[in-house]
Amino acid sequence: MDFEIRKDRKPPGPRALIREREEYFRLMDQGFSTREAARIVGINLRTGKKWRNGHHSPGQGRKPKPPIHQEQAGHPVDLEGPPFRSSRYLNENERIHIADRVREGASIRAVAAELGRSPSTVSREIRRNRRPMPRAASPTSPFHAQRRPHRHACKRVSRPIRNMVMISERPAEAADRAVPGHWEGDLTIGKDGRSAIGTLVERSTRYVMLLHLPNGHSALATRNALTTAIQALPGHLWRSLTWDQGSEMAAHQSFTVATDIPVYFCNPASPWQRGSNENTNGLLRQYFPKGTDLTAHTAKHLETAATELNSRPRKTLGWETPAERLACCWPQPVDQPVLQRPLEFAKDPGRRQRHRTSGDLHFADRPASTRPAALAAARYR
Numbered sequence: 130m131d132f133e134i135r136k137d138r139k140p141p142g143p144r145a146l147i148r149e150r151e152e153y154f155r156l157m158d159q160g161f162s163t164r165e166a167a168r169i170v171g172i173n174l175r176t177g178k179k180w181r182n183g184h185h186s187p188g189q190g191r192k193p194k195p196p197i198h199q200e201q202a203g204h205p206v207d208l209e210g211p212p213f214r215s216s217r218y219l220n221e222n223e224r225i226h227i228a229d230r231v232r233e234g235a236s237i238r239a240v241a242a243e244l245g246r247s248p249s250t251v252s253r254e255i256r257r258n259r260r261p262m263p264r265a266a267s268p269t270s271p272f273h274a275q276r277r278p279h280r281h282a283c284k285r286v287s288r289p290i291r292n293m294v295m296i297s298e299r300p301a302e303a304a305d306r307a308v309p310g311h312w313e314g315d316l317t318i319g320k321d322g323r324s325a326i327g328t329l330v331e332r333s334t335r336y337v338m339l340l341h342l343p344n345g346h347s348a349l350a351t352r353n354a355l356t357t358a359i360q361a362l363p364g365h366l367w368r369s370l371t372w373d374q375g376s377e378m379a380a381h382q383s384f385t386v387a388t389d390i391p392v393y394f395c396n397p398a399s400p401w402q403r404g405s406n407e408n409t410n411g412l413l414r415q416y417f418p419k420g421t422d423l424t425a426h427t428a429k430h431l432e433t434a435a436t437e438l439n440s441r442p443r444k445t446l447g448w449e450t451p452a453e454r455l456a457c458c459w460p461q462p463v464d465q466p467v468l469q470r471p472l473e474f475a476k477d478p479g480r481r482q483r484h485r486t487s488g489d490l491h492f493a494d495r496p497a498s499t500r501p502a503a504l505a506a507a508r509y510r
Contacts, residue, residue, distance in 0.1 A: 134171030153177055219254060227254055290379050293394045296402055303369055309333040309458045310368035313406035316346055316377060317413055319423035326423050327354055330405045334454040337409055337438045339431040343424055348379035359388055371403055412438060
């Protein structure tokens with residue numbers, strides 16, 4: 130090969146490697162592999178793949194880069210339209226070109242080279258659109274050009290809730306978790322979105338309360354369940370409630386009027402603003418697996434699961450349990466029973482750490498049927 134590799138091996142920065150790029154694609158057209166063409170030109174293998182396939186994940190705040198397209202002299206490709214071409218989805222012009230070239234008998238690799246796409250992309254497009262038709266061996270129709278890509282979280286439009294008070298207006302004492310009484314709430318959804326369980330988590334103590342919603346999770350049903358749940362704890366432990374912008378909280382104003390508890394709403398697609406609640410929802414999946422009908426669980430089953438979580442030692446609480454931490458804020462006995470840990474468990478911090486994430490903690494006087502594995506297996510029958 131007569132190509133001379135550049136002597137200055139420093140990163141080119143904004144300078145484009147035009148000479149290397151042209152030689153790279155010339156070698157690829159002659160049948161060289163990606164690795165061999167990159168070695169001859171003197172570029173990194175990953176650089177060559179980005180030139181050929183595009184850069185799908187350039188990093189946060191940067192747009193994906195499309196592949197560098199090469200036109201064949203015999204079959205120029207008309208790619209009119211927006212300057213940016215998706216690296217994931219074929220556009221309509223590309224699909225029409227594939228259909229025309231397949232009818233002409235062109236090979237998959239030839240069509241892929243004309244479009245600057247991977248041969249596997251063209252092969253998938255042909256396989257998806259094959260339709261048995263008379264007097265045609267393998268016709269292709271570009272029907273999948275109408276397929277819509279997945280929605281992004283930032284582009285989702287939530288159902289409007291009137292008179293929302295955003296989380297930015299929440300008191301500062303709720304953000305630093307210094308004062309108990311600020312709660313986070315959400316719904317754990319069951320199979321096909323037809324059933325749900327309400328979850329409430331106190332930010333300071335991580336104390337959990339579950340809402341039984343046997344008749345659906347409409348705004349009225351959620352409001353009534355919340356109004357009933359707050360009666361289990363004294364008023365000074367209910368200072369605020371933070372929720373996402375789900376339609377189940379459309380009746381937040383009537384809830385605030387009835388209970389004198391302000392409701393604050395998170396920003397769209399910002400689950401980290403309810404971090405404690407999201408973490409608890411993950412733990413609850415030990416008891417209520419995804420894809421199951423949550424209406425099969427009674428209020429007693431929810432109380433058992435909440436008691437289990439409130440009796441689990443937490444590292445963030447200094448290996449205290451949420452129930453023990455809540456008892457310090459409320460001298461009266463909590464409605465839900467607190468399961469006592471064995472003395473040797475309390476004296477051995479290492480044993481606490483080994484079992485902090487286990488669903489089979491060795492609490493005293495706890496029936497085996499209340500363990501997560503047994504509960505999930507029996508489905509609380």
